[in-house]
Amino acid sequence: MTAAVTALALAFGLAGAGAYQARHEEHEELRTYGDERFSVQSADHPHAIAHRGYVVSRPPPVLGFLDAGLDGALGRWLTLDAHRTRPLEGARVGDLTRAPGAGRLDLGLLFTLVLPGFVVLLVHDAVAGERRRGTFAMLRAAGLQPGPWVAAKLAGAAARVGLAVFLPAALVAAALTAALASDAWPRLVAWLGVQALGLAAWAALTLALSAWVRDPPRALGMGLMGWGLLTVVIPPLASTAARAATRPPPPGVLSARLATWAESAHAQTEDLRARAIRDVRRRHPEWDGNGDSPEVLDAVMLRLADREVAERMAALLDQLAAEQDREATLAAALSFASPGGLAQLAGSAVAASDLAQARLAEAHYEGYRRELMAWINRWWAENGQGGFDAWSDTLKDLSSAPRPTPPRSPARLAWAGCRLPCLLLLVLCAVGGAAFALESRRSLRGAA
Amino acid sequence: MSAWGQLLRLETRRLLRSPRGRAVSAALFVATAAAGLLGARLAAAHVAAGQADLEAARARVEARMRGDAPLSPVETALWEDTVVARGVAPLAALTAQDLAALPDAAAVRLTHPPTALAARAERSPAAALLGTFDVAWLLSLVLPLAVLGLGYDALARDRARGNLAALLAFAPSAWGLVTARVGAVTVAALVGLGPGLAVALAATGALDGPLAATDALLVLLLAAAAALAFSAATVAVSAFSARPGTALVAGLVGWAVVALALPLGLAAFAQAAYPDPDPRPELDATQAAQSILTKDADRLVAEEARRRPELDPERAADGVQSVLRFERLRAAAHLRRVQGAGFERRRTQARRAELYRLVAYLSPTTWLSHGLAALADTDPEARQRFMAQAEAFQSQLALHVEAPLLDRGAAPGGWPRLTTPPDADRTPALLGAALYAALAGLATALAARRLDRGALTPAEEDA
Known part of the structure; x- marks a missing residue:
């Protein structure tokens, strides 16, 4: 069994690592490309540059080679431009396979989908086998106490699962981490902890089944059937129910709304002009509002309008995020009975391949976009009056400044994402262990 | 009734009256009905989303053409999105997972190739991580398990008990x-x-469009053929196993390999x-093409005018017409370049989808899901088909707005609108049913041959 697990871990691990490597290389190339294109652009009108846009690449998840999570379902790059007029541009989801994990092949899928089957194979006869061989009756006759018996069986199951199932896959995960992300050891430990918890829940539930069912083949059959149903029925059922219960706003409706807002950024209304004048006077008290303005009013109007657009957009994104969170929480809560589904949710949170992490990068880029566009408009407002002679040099300075990279996934996000699934996994471990203990106690006492 | 008929009746009655038979049948009924009802709800949400997208874009187009500074039809088609909704076939309720990865609508402008709006999996990807429990999922992943639960001991139990020879005698x-x-x-x-x-199937009645009786x-x-094939495979595994436990484990391992x-x-x-091509050349070409829209493009417009002399700005009746013709030709030049830039990516995606459709026939469980997806127009190539339909609509839109430019008067009817009709392909379902029938025949023949040869070998208990 150890050999089979090792072979599978190598196959799944290398497949995941290959996909991650390609994704990582593309990210690096696109990041360099975006910076280069930004730095060599011609010194057009500042607002034309703002509209021309800037390509950014979404970084791959920290442990994407172990658990790609939602990475395949999200775009890989996007274009940032003034008023965000091109929200549809960017790499988009192409094809997702009809299979657990949406077609990805990595160690995360192995841990949550395949290895539980091996746990069932290893643990199913822990008690039922003793019964079949007749050793259980001997132990009962010898007056064995339930406490030591339960503790010994739990420890034995943990040791067998740990050595034969968990360890080979964990070693492959460690080797891949050493090769691809040597600074992610703490996260790897947490990720392996989550997976260990998932396997422990499976082991506890199988032990309870083994104590309840008299015959090892029947225990094996029921265990494997339970494994099949818990991995291919409960998680998708939970996800489907969550999908049916939530309705994110249609993208075309949002797109039309964004287009209307973007248009309002260029609408030169009297109200906006008055606000722009007040804004300029606040910064230039010596100007009485008559004659030539010390700043280009069009640019100030654009900056003010852009800020409003960005605020509206932020509110819209918050609304979308709330809807997504509702769906994710509902899916986690409904997959309570499935250790595989819970481990998948917790694992992707720790691997930084879940929704919260994707949103973190998006929020970072949106912040950068706002900052860049505001800076360009401010420069135009302050220097535009004297022509654009200095713009070329300024643009060079701006271009040579390093582009900020998205923050590395903070631990608090991983904790927030894996907290609920881990708690539920602990509950499942406790339920399985308690059921096993109670059944063992009943069996041993019954004999006495 | 023939001897075989009596045997079949007895076997069926025995299995249906057993607690296991009742439990599996009831569970299958509940699961299939639940998957169908949930799928219908999801499909209805996709229909609603596509129509909402279409109406929102239409309202915006109408507002732009009627506002304080109304745009001409050409300008509207150039700079505003006209949305095409993807038609959802009633049977898409059975393949709701595929719907999550497909766009509900596409935005069309004359300057750019049609752009797919974000699919559900992109907007709210939790579903992608855990899968979707629809009828196709149930039939391809759960039905084999259910059949295995029903029949893993069909012959292995008799063999283990030593009854097989006696059974064969009668x-x-x-x-x-x-x-x-x-x-x-x-x-x-x-x-x-x-x-x-x-x-x-009744739940799909809540969706738009009637469900064809043939479909x-x-x-x-297809479902019956799949059930037959899975049953035959299970009985064959049972025939080759010495004990029921061995048959169950072998069947489950086979399921994990074939279905997962x-x-x-x-x-x-x-x-x-077919990995995604390097996006940089496309980005470069798209960026370069952008300058056509923002800078002087006289040379390119002249080239376009040679291709379409009827739109030559110099032949326009007045200055406004001339400007609009210039803009139309400029957009055509831009579109041509952007289409060329994305050709490699589109070709790769199409080839990948085609390859996947072909190689998927190596896995018997996907015969079922692919057959259903082809009937529901949600197969791997549905995205490409929809984008091709959107491109055809783009030409229709161009003709609509060009009519006044060519002095043909306003085009009849309002602003064009399109909900693409679903394109059901029945061949994969028929092919799948035939393949399942062949698999069932093969598995049954193997099992019968095994019984002929091995029925009288000593059982474990005999030994």
Whole structure:
């Protein structure tokens, strides 16, 4: 069994690592490309540059080679431009396979989908086998106490699962981490902890089944059937129910709304002009509002309008995020009975391949976009009056400044994402262990 | 009634009256009906989303053409999105997972190739991580498990107990015994599955468009053929196993390989064979093409005018017409370049989808999901077909706005609108049913041959 697990871990691990490597290389190339294109652009009108846009690449998840999570379902790059007029541009989801994990092949899928089957194979006869061989009756006759018996069986199951199932896959995960992300050891430990918890829940539930069912083949059959149903029925059922219960706003409706807002950024209304004048006077008290303005009013109007657009957009994104969170929480809560589904949710949170992490990068880029566009408009407002002679040099300075990279996934996000699934996994471990203990106690006492 | 008929009736009655048979049939009914009802709800949400997108874009187009500074039809078609909704076939309720990865609508402008709006999996990707429990998922992943639960001990139990030789002595033949047991397992599975599928098909009535009776019959035929094939395979595994436990484990390992590992491996193979091309050349070309819209493009417009002399700005009746013709030709030049820039990506995606469709036939469980997806117009190539329909609509839109430019008067009817009709392909379902029938025949023959040869070998208890 150890050999089979090792072979599978190598196959799944290398497949995941290959996909991650390609994704990582593309990210690096696109990041360099975006910076280069930004730095060599011609010194057009500042607002034309703002509209021309800037390509950014979404970084791959920290442990994407172990658990790609939602990475395949999200775009890989996007274009940032003034008023965000091109929200549809960017790499988009192409094809997702009809299979657990949406077609990805990595160690995360192995841990949550395949290895539980091996746990069932290893643990199913822990008690039922003793019964079949007749050793259980001997132990009962010898007056064995339930406490030591339960503790010994739990420890034995943990040791067998740990050595034969968990360890080979964990070693492959460690080797891949050493090769691809040597600074992610703490996260790897947490990720392996989550997976260990998932396997422990499976082991506890199988032990309870083994104590309840008299015959090892029947225990094996029921265990494997339970494994099949818990991995291919409960998680998708939970996800489907969550999908049916939530309705994110249609993208075309949002797109039309964004287009209307973007248009309002260029609408030169009297109200906006008055606000722009007040804004300029606040910064230039010596100007009485008559004659030539010390700043280009069009640019100030654009900056003010852009800020409003960005605020509206932020509110819209918050609304979308709330809807997504509702769906994710509902899916986690409904997959309570499935250790595989819970481990998948917790694992992707720790691997930084879940929704919260994707949103973190998006929020970072949106912040950068706002900052860049505001800076360009401010420069135009302050220097535009004297022509654009200095713009070329300024643009060079701006271009040579390093582009900020998205923050590395903070631990608090991983904790927030894996907290609920881990708690539920602990509950499942406790339920399985308690059921096993109670059944063992009943069996041993019954004999006495 | 013939001896075989009596045997089949006895076997079926025995299985249906057993607690296991009742539990599996009931579970299949509940699961299929639930998957159908949930799928119908999801499909209805996709229909609503596509129509909402279409109406929102239409309202915006109308507002732009009527506002304080109204745009001409050409300008509106150039700078505003006209949305095409993807038609959702009633049977898409059975393949709701595919819908999550497909766009509900596409935005069309004359300056750019049509752009797919974000699919559900992109907007709220939790569903992608855990899968979707629809009828196709149930039939391809859960039905084999259910059938295995019904029939793993069909022959192994008799072999282990040493009854097989006696049983064969009374049966018409080994073939007759095997087919009767395969038939019993299939009937027991269909007792739950059939009514469940009927509920699922009835639930599609809540969606737009009638469900064609032929399509409904094809779904039932495909499901029945799949149940038969899975039953025959299960009985064959049972015939080759010495004990029921061995049969169960072998069946489950086979299920894991065929239903889980093969589809995943084949998808990975298709992805590896046709990886996404380097996006940089496309980005470069798109960026370069952008300058056509923002800078002087006299030379390019002259080139376009040679291709379409009827739109030559110099032949316009007045200055406004001339400017609008110039803009139209400029947009055509831009569109040509952007289309060229994205050609490699589109070709790769199309080839990948085609390869996946072909290699997926190596996994028997995907015969079913692909057959259903082709009937529901949600197969791997549905995205490409929809984008091609959107491109055709783009030409229609261009003709609509060009009519006034060519002094042909306003085009009849309002602003063009399109909800693309679903494009059902019945061939994969028929092919799948035929393949399942062949698989069932092969598995049954193997099991009968095994019984002929090995029925009298000593059982474990004999030894």
